[in-house]
Amino acid sequence: MLTDRVTGGFFILLGVVLYLWVIPWQVETADYGWLKPRTLPLALAVVLGLCGVALMVKPVGDARPSTFNWLRAALFAGVLALGLWLMGVVGFVYAASPLAFAVMWLAYERRWLWLGLGSVVMPAVIWFVITIVLERTLP
Amino acid sequence: MPELAIILAGLGDAFTPANLFFVFAGVFVGQFVGAVPGIGPIMAMAIAIPFTFGMDPLAGIGFLVGVNKGGLVGGAIPAVLLNTPGTPDAAATALDGHPLAQQGKPLKATKMALYSSVTGDTFSDIVLITVSAPLALLALRMGPVEVFGLMLLAFAVISGLMGPSLVKGIIAIALGLLAAMVGTDPEHGTPRLYFGQFELYDGIPLPAIAIGMLAISELLRRLSESRREGNPAVRLPRGQPREDSMVSWHEYWACRFTLARGAVIGTLLGALPGIGSTAAAFMSYATTKQAARDPSSFGKGNIHGIAATESANSAVMGANMIPLLTLGIPGSVGAALIISAFMIHGIQPGPFLFDTQGRLIYGLFGAMLLANLGNLIIGQVGLRFWVRVVSAPESFIFASALLMCFVGVYLTSGGLFGIGVMLAFAALAYVMTTLGISVVIFIIAFFLGPRLEVSLSQTLALLNGDPTKLLNYPVGLVLALIALVTTVFLARRNHDRADQT
């Protein structure tokens, strides 16, 4: 119930911020035509705000964030974001192996055979198929 | 309609050893690539096109058709086995396919997907071969007003999948449509909501959103629940009774109405350019669920759910060829890729095609039917292979799937930026799931959003400020009316059910 109320509050805020600030800033105006660039985005901002109000007033109560492993999911998401950053700096060849290794290690994989297959053989196979067989470039 | 001799000669061409080889090779490549998370049939086709520069037209186009059809079957495999659909049209397949796989019946689930897919595909191919001309005329009559009515109907039917809360369903739709607003606006061509990122000028790349929200967020959830035991990604019980690893004729036959409904929905939507297989799959799923005697068994491994989605999304592909061959209008990205293959060989699809290239067209029809057969044969072996693969430890499977999603999105959606978008939307999907806001509804709204806005803009231009002109479009009005009735009906039914619980 509380989660739904907070969610409702968030969507009211989102609707207001979109309507008053983001859309006027990021969407151009047009002086003719039936469907202007801003027409639908503004309508959607209103809908989101109204839905937020509805959630505040009559929460559904089916949100159950406690059943999810938020922290661990955030940890893996962080690893992926780090992997993406690394790929931008040193390229796929050097970033893929550490990324795969980190993901597997954090998923409690300790068997060296599988760790090797996942973090050495698999990236190598992907690299070979994409750059040699298909002649596409990787980061 | 060309002479019988030309038809027979064309069909005969499809069966030459070289063409046979390329069609089957295409199916093999398509199934394999489609089954790899993060790389779908569209990308497989985009990569394959340069290879067809030097081929004979029928061999080249047959190969592409094979890749396309194989990719559709392959796309269902990760959806069912890992709950990580690589394309949105397989997302509906995961709804019942994955629960069935988790019950220890991955082979049964994937086989049902394969048979349903081939059934829907063959149905729409036969429609294409026999009655494409009248259907193409029908498609021409469906102008902007009618398409807008149809979009309303699609939204109404799909809203039946919303779950208990109407408000959260509307939030999902609004967020999805808002994401679809990013990019160039349809009427004035001005950039919207792109925050200085020119990569967003054409909108948020669809593969990045689909893979991020459907596959990566699921992988995050599964990884976050990983335990120390080193579980296989999918468990295959030992000494499984035979009926759990196969689909009996009896089970298949019991789904005949579901399959037929899916095939018809898919064929009709496929003949109309621009609506696409995702909407068809979900519309078929939603109507099947509403029509079932036990709607509550859906989402828990009901094979009717698999039959409904796979027959519909595969039927779209065959029917997409109707506007393509008769009018030169591609109904989907896959069809657009096939058109470019035609054009590279100097063949312009259009009204004369059946007269000037009759033999090639009937060769293509032969190749399409062959590709369906190829799907059936190669699928039998391929499914066993993939089920074996995913019985490897989940850490290995998930890490490999993540890398492939990275690479797939890098190649299809604007490089590293695309991967960033993918990760951002994966996080959004994770949060939405915990809050009870449907990710699937978001994706459908995102998918249909641009077409909805364009057809609304076109409709308003046609009306030119005079609502009474709507009376000139009775078909569009009727479609909008059915949409309204459906919405009211579903809302009341939802409400009644909520009261009972």
Added chain:
Amino acid sequence: MKITKKIKALAAASLVVLAGTAQAEWEPKGNVSLQIGFGAGGSTDTIGRIVAQTMKEQTGWNVIAENKPGGGGIAMFTGIANRPADGTVIGLGVSMPILVNLVNRPDQLKFDLDSFDYLGTAARAQLALIARSDAPFDDVAGLVEYAKSNDAPIAFDAKPQELAMRFVMEQSGAEFQFMSTKGGAENAKLALGGQAIAAFEAGEHLPFLEAGDIKMLASMNKSRHNYAPDTPTLQEQGYDIYVDPVFFFATTAGTPSEAREALTAALAEALESDAVKEVVQNTLKSPIENMGPEGTEQMMRDGVTNVGALFAN
């Protein structure tokens, strides 16, 4: 197949080296990336890939085609303008979307016309204004007359097309309605289905023209089309405006002259080859038209003036 191609390319390259021709004077360090400003599968993609493949075979350089979609080439050219000028990147884009953005929102772009060294052009897209063959008019004047007493929805898929018709509207006093679509194929569907009274087409209409289902009202380009020499341009019909999308190649400004010359020569040679000629003819229905470096730059500078006129109204 791939391997034999590689061997052939290597053999060709070594022959070139042995013969000591001019091309051997500059060699790219590593790969040459031919960036395509659109996604996989469209006509630009097709042209880019066949040009890259042909250049690779002819020069022995490792030319790789890459898709950089976004904003009709804006994303790609932003990248090219802001990278080191070492002659390892060629961009392939279409003039119109670049010009439209240069004219309308120059402050938001991270490049201008001086950010590039121009290498050449592949072809011109031949843009036509068409109508269904049973329409009660045969040219723009007739369309204008018709629009004075009827609703006249026109299907278009890019802003300059709409603006050209607004220019006509302004001068003639007729009123059109504008239906925005997602591409030439959809324009054709609306025209054939009777929902649009006229529409813009860049090649998709040719089979229908042959079949007699549609007729051509005007060429929107500066010149008449090679397949319809009897249909006058919009300019010839009294409206001084044109839309001339050109497929052009450019690299980062300040590229060393020997590298620039080698790229220009290699590109010109590829565009001369039969394979490229055939694919361009098949996909665009237009002949190869290479304006060369100076011609390309001039075309872009003239384009800014013309597009400025389009948007002035």
